[in-house]
Amino acid sequence: MSYVGEPFLHDLFVSYSHGDDGSGGAYLKPWSAVFTRELERELRADRRFRTCLSVFRDQDHRPAQSIDPMAPLSTQLQAQIAASALLVVLMSPDYLASQWCAEERAWWLAGQAALGLPYDERIAVVRIWPTEDPWPSALTDARGHPLVGFAFYPADAVPPRPLGWTDPPDALGTEFRKALLDMVGRLYPKLEAMKARADELRRQREEAARLSRDSGQLLYLHGRSDHATAWEQTALALTDKGFAVVPGEPDRVDSDPVRLQEVRERRVETLSACDALLLLGTEDGRALDADLVVVGKHDRQSARARSHRLLPCGLLDTAGAAIATSVRRATARIVQADWIDGTGQEWPAAVQHWLGEKGVRAGEGG
Incomplete structure (x- = not known):
């Protein structure tokens, strides 16, 4: 069960491209996996979220949050993604080029529409690489500009790489930690707000059942x-x-x-x-x-x-x-x-x- 609670199975879903090179190489996958792990660890530092936070990952092997290897992959992923309260996007040129990431995003948006919930302010964009191509409309503001999001690469780095790219997986640097804590501080209120909204939805369903x-x-x-x-x-x-x-x-x-x-x-x-x-x-x-x-x-x-x-x-x-x-x-x-x-x-x-x-x-x- 997630911290937010029903109708959501998960509090966050982290969507990212592996950065495949066509021959099995996944350049972004190791860093993205470490980022997701550290994000969950920092969120759980708060006792409110320690035991009930649910971060969905399609390659997570924990039984409570894993993919059933005998179920159709896309069908199960669609249900799990749609049932996530917040969407975290690791933005990169590979993400914009990925059809799979586009499908994940579409599944999440469709899930929110089915619940009758606006998705505004429930998408956190983590900029891990500079991009030049246009962003999908769901990731832009009312003027069509890309969401500000969270910067996770140095603006003046040549060549640009995500924060902590050269650090050992278990010893990420100070700049990565600062950026991560800033993000976590913004996510806590969003999770609290969604919990209150989910509680209200449950109350409405219960009241509807009583009246009917x-x-x-x-x-x-x-x-x-x-x-x-x-x-x-x-x-x-x-x-x-x-x-x-x-x-x-x-x-x-x-x-x-x-x-x-x-x-x-x-x-x-x-x-x-x-x-x-x-x-x-x-x-x-x-x-x-x-x-x-x-x-x-x-x-x-x-x-x-x-x-x-x-x-x-x-x-x-x-x-x-x-x-x-x-x-x-x-x-x-x-x-x-x-x-x-x-x-x-x-x-x-x-x-x-x-x-x-x-x-x-x-x-x-x-």
Whole structure:
């Protein structure tokens, strides 16, 4: 498992050309392998990443991160590369000329698109050799200029070679170490940001699954104590359909500001643990107007900020034309309260259908 977590199997994928000469010689492979090893070692120096960091390499022989020798190479590589949170490119003329590297890059980009995630600021370009040919669009900025990346060759070297090229593999020089630490310092925040985004994606999937269930969702049914009979009938119909309903009684109507604030604080606390909010719409249109704003907008926003849940809001209209004015419907749309017809015998099924639609949209990131 990667540090970032699902849906990513790996935190980084390092893509580079071996620098083949056509006869089996791989001029860039030894240095690139050492670079990848040292990059992972420096990243693991931080305890947060020490035991769970996953750096994918197509020639890694560790069982947890290796290629299955009996599986089709391109198919398995495609899946592993696509499931990497960050792409690290070792840029060289050989990389630009490599069809294999182009395919790796395409696989990674396709994986991000499938997840619905932008790839901006998740590609780290390591300049290991000067290049003259144009860079692929994914490795350029909005103006078409190559990404700045990280310089790993001396600008004034003749001939140019990567930092540490002449050093023993286990005794890379100071300049290499400085450049590597600078890169690692930039990668840490990216990994943290992707972990937070991955956590949010997982939360959205879990919430979508809850909302899409046939029953069992926890609903906050808001009604006023002076409409207790209508509230109780509605609550019993919902529980008969398989929903859990809170609170156990309608909210108290109180004119005292202190007690009213206490009621709202308890409401927000309970709302924070719910899957959805239903506002009970009776013939008291003025009460509904206030509930749309106070409960459907402000208290719901407070609960969402506390729980980070979608917490969809539905206005259950049990009175029909008496309250379903065009202005009130427009106001409901503005505060993002969906209008649900509760005047028919099968209205609990309409609530179930509404939750299912909300689950589908949550699963799509909408």
